Structure formats: C-alpha cells, structure tokens
Amino acid sequence: MKNLRKAFKKARKGKGTKLYVTEFQKDLEKNLLQLQKELRKQTYKPCRMRTFVICDPKSRVISASAFRDRVVHHALCNIIEPIFDKTFIYDSYANRKGKGTHAALNRFGYFARKVSGNGKLLPYAKNKNQVYGYVLKADIRRYFDSVDHEVMMRAISRKIHDEKVIWLARKILDNHTSEKGMPIGNLTSQFFANVYLNELDYFVKHRLKAKYYIRYVDDFVILHPSKEKLESFKAAINEFLKTIKLELHPQKSQVVPLQKGIKLLGFRVFSAYKLPKKSNIKRFEHKIGDFIQLYRDGIMEKPDILARVNGWNSYAMHANTYKFRKRSLKNLKKSLNSTKL
16 A cells, blocks of 8 residues: 555656546545556456547657546556666666656767767868767657567566466556557556566667667667668677567667767767757747747737747756757847737
8 A cells, every 4th residue: 555655646646637637636535546446356447548649749649548547557566667677778868766868868969979080080081070889769660559478477477476476567557558568658668668678778788798888768879989880780680689579660769870960869069068958959949939829819929939938948957058049039039028918
C-alpha cells in the first residue's frame, strides 16, 4: 500500500486539476485498496487505452492509459527501475534521472572534441566547423511498433524472478497487442524501451568496443576518426538487431562527416556551435504569428503569449541563439504593443 500511495502521487503530479484525477482521489483509499486486492490475487486487468494522433511535426499515434492503470505503472517502475538502472550504460540518456537531452548534447560535444583531436581543422578548412572525424547517426526503424514481447519478457526475466511481477509486466505489455509493439505515451513503454535496447548498448560497447557511443531511446550516434570503421559498425549493428527482431532505418542511418553538422535531439550540432533545427525555428515563427492573431482577436492575453515564448526560449537557449531570441522577443512585443484592442 505504501508503494501504491507513492505511485498515486507520481501519477497525479502536474495533473491534479484533471477530472479523472479528482474522481479517483474522491475515494482514494477505496480505489487503492481495490488495486491492491486485484494485484495480490492477480485479477487485475488494464482498461482499454484511449488513442489519438498528434503532429509534432510528424504524425504519431499516442495511447493514453486510464489513470488507475498509470498508478499501477508507477508502482511497477518504483520497484524494478532501480534494479535495471544499475545495469544500464552511462551513455544511455533517455528517461533516466540525471540524464536527458541536454546532458546527451553536452556529452556529444565532449566526444566530438576527442575524435577531432580537440577541434583539429582539415587542411582545406574555411571555418572552425571543418574538423576531422565522422559520426554514425542511426535510427531504429519503427521501434515502438516492432518491439517483440517475448524478447522483452526474456530481458525482464533475466533480472526479475518474482512470478507476480513477471505476470504484471506481461499484462501491461500485452494490453497494447499480444505479440509486438508498445504504446507511445506509457511510462512503462519509456522504461521498457531502455531495457530492450540495453542489449544493443552492451553489444556496441563490449563487442564492438565503440568508445564514443550515445543512445537516446531508439536514436544513437557513434563517433570515430575513421569513416570505414563506422561503416563496419553499422553493418555489424544491423546484423545484431536481427537477433532482437529490429532493424536500422535505411534512410536515417548514415555515416556523415562531423564538419557537416549532426541533427541530434532537436538541434543541429556543429564543432563550433549548435543551432535549433530549421523546422523547429520555422514552427516557432509560425506560432508567433498565430499568437499575435489570437491576441488581436481577444482570445489570448499578453502574459499567456510571453509565457509560451519563454518556454521555447528555455529550449533555444541551449544553442547559439542569443541574437535570434532577442530579435524575436523585440518584434513580438512591438507587434503586441502596436495592436489596439
């Protein structure tokens, strides 16, 4: 029960005003006792998930679990995540405490300096970005749709031997489909994703002995001075992925020179600086236009618009965008102040 109460608080975080949360909280003890009873007797059945499509910018199908199921997801992860996290490699950055996108980007910069000989320029270099070194930038094809449940359960069973916990993990996994795939949006899917690809991490680090490797969910990079070495890594990884029923995305998995800049986690990373992806900048500029129109129509207030812009700035400030952010904010305030309501 102590774990279920802790799980409820985690599931509620940031969603305390949602109707489904307040409804569950009205009879909190009763609802938690019912979950405890179902889990102990192994009669627990997850509710059918609600699915919807988002565009950010590409379309993705998101599956949302019922709130009582989210409590169970947190309860499960509270117990097994610390066990597995000890086995994960240092350079796995998704959905882990103390990691995240910006830590991964900083690590990439460190690796790039190592591979390029601390920014050693090519003989024909015309700017500071034209340095030695290459990157295998790779992506796993339709990863969340391709996860094999039996492979996943074998990976979980290597560390977890409690039959009831194994039963619960399978129950959650099979609520999406009975054989393949995991829903995007579930806490357990984010955690299971790291468990599944931990085998890839060990293959790359210990079998291939790739020194400069970073993974964020199903996106990963390997840096090396030799293009030929990275091409051999790519072929070996593709063969290994077949053993866990996955494959590299043929178009999104390429060896590219460091000097060209690498698209990584929403940024374009060069040797001397990094910038937001062009598509992200265009989307931001489009949103600014929408905000101004909504303000003119009396639908949005100035503080709401500035709060949204500050949220984007929090992302953009991790790149070399000072002049762009300053200019955008100046133009926005000018447009808002010139509008008479």
